[in-house]
Amino acid sequence: MSAEVDLLLQEAKESIEAAQNYRSELQLRLHGLNQARKQVRGSSSQAREALKRHFSELQSSASRLLEERLSALLLEVDSIEAESIKPLDDCQALIEHGVGQADELLREGEAALRCGLGEKEDKLGSFTKKALHIQLDSLPEVPALVDVPCVSAQLDDSLLGALKERVSRHGAVSSYPPVQIEELQERPGGVLVRWCKVDEDFAAADFRLQCRRSGTGGSQYEDAYIGREQEFLVLHLDAHTDYQFRVSARGEGRTEWSPWSIPQTGSTTLAAHEWCPGTEGYVLSSRRNIALRNDSVSRCCVLYSRGPTYFCGQTLTFKISAVGALDHRDSLGVCVDDSRGEESLQRDQAVCISTNGAVFVNGKEMTNQLPALVLGAAVTFDMEMVSVQPGLHGDGASVAKLRVTIGSGNREVVFDWLVEHSLDALFFGCSFAHSGWKVLVF
Known part of the structure; x- marks a missing residue:
């Protein structure tokens, strides 16, 4: 009986645990569902506000543009009217002056005809002279209607159609970004x-x-x-x-x-690759990821990384930002240690590429060669663990076989490299015999 109770208790505990896990999973999914709903609601609200704001700005801008165009056209009408009316006003003033003179002359002529015989001769003589001076046969010219501006407005109704067609296609709403x-x-x-x-x-x-x-x-x-x-x-x-x-x-x-x-x-948990400061012959950028070979020393020496920060499975990239003269000792690559006093990575426990494109493994040049390094060139190093083998000296140390891929331009070389298995990470380094070379590492 006790065994049955224990079994039932065990089953009950397992059911309770399963129910708790089930509830936790449902709560996680409910949280995810709430996040999804929040995204739909929030993005829809933002889209509405963006549409309202955009079309409100369009309406204001369009209204302002129409008002500016209307004002410009009305100014054109005012200008044409003023220029056209002035000669007509001048002509009218001339005619009205002539009418006044004719009225005055008529009054004088009628008065001369009514005066007595004693003064009639003088009056008629004076009237005749004045009539000759006015030149009654000379009339001002009045322009014909066809020669006078007739102001009109030409309005193209197709603008509204074109505007309607453009507005009907303006803007779009999508469920997902492209x-x-x-x-x-x-x-x-x-x-x-x-x-x-x-x-x-x-x-x-x-x-x-x-x-x-x-x-x-x-x-x-x-x-x-x-x-x-x-x-x-x-x-x-x-x-x-x-x-x-x-x-x-x-x-x-x-x-x-x-x-x-x-x-x-x-985010990244990996610290940025850095060159080691204080190496004679090299100047580093503030972030220590760019190294420039200067001419402070005549001898060639290796600039190493600040520490062993390269791990298998990563891609290490060197980008050439400036170039100098080529030398057979030049090198860019990865090494097991940061041995001082070396003049090149073309040595044991290192793989590298020279600026002329030659590839070296443990100091021996391979038959395969990559393109020579030029301005803007990028060299990549990729490594993966292939196997771990017993050491050759029977001291219990193991040797790891790494599959190394070096790429430059549109070509690459692949080979196996044996290193001590106890190593967790590798150094990287470079060496240039002549000044002018600048390399970025990442």
Whole structure:
């Protein structure tokens, strides 16, 4: 009987635990559902406000433009009227002056005819002289109506039709942005952002990626990338800090950008790659990720990383920002230690590429060769663990086989490299015999 009770108790406990887990999962899904509802409600509210604000601004602008155009046309009418009326007013004044003279002359003539015989001769003589002076046969010319401006307004009714057609196609509402962030991958001191189109009918010409620091004291979004690629490595990010990323697109032949994608939060736990300060012959940038070979020393020496910060599974990239003269001792690569006094990474326990494109493994040159390094060139190192083997000397130490891929330009070389398995991470380094070389690491 006791065994049956114990069994029932065990089953009850398991059922209670299952119910608790079930309730927790349902609560998580309910939280996710509430977040989804909040996104729909919030984005709809924002879309309404954006539409109202945009069309209100359009109405104000259109009203102002129409009023300005009406004022300009009325000013044209006023100007034409003033210019056309002035000669008519002048002609009218001349005619009215002539009418006044004729009235005065008529009064004098009638008076001369009525005067007595004693003064008639003088009056008639004076009247005749005055009549000859006025030139009664000379009349001012009055312009014909066809020669006088007839002001009219030409109004094209097609404007309203064209406006109606454009307004009917102006603006759009979509359920989803045409592009969305697909993946966020941490990199040393940065995050690799990949995005994709979710609207296949949207012909994207350019993409625009923005980034900002999350949380309290967060910054405004700032442009990180504008171009045709669908991925970008955002650098200079603080480790263990959340950042928000969003992306939009611009269609072929369009100037406006699409709505932003749903922001995604990402971060990196990997400290940024840095060159080691204090190495003679090299000047570093403030972030220590850029090294410039100067001419302070004549001998060639290796500049190492600040520590062993390169791990298998990562991609290490060197970008050439400036170039100098070539030398067979030049090298860019990865090594097990930061041995001082070396003049090149073309040595044991290191793999590297020279500026002329030659690849070296443990100091031996491979037959395969990559393109020579030029301004703007990027060299990538990728490594993955293949196997772990017993040591060759029977001392209990194991040896790891790493599959190394070095890429430059559109070519790459792949080979296996044996290193001590106890190593957790590797150094990287560079050496240049001549000044002028500048290299960025990330």
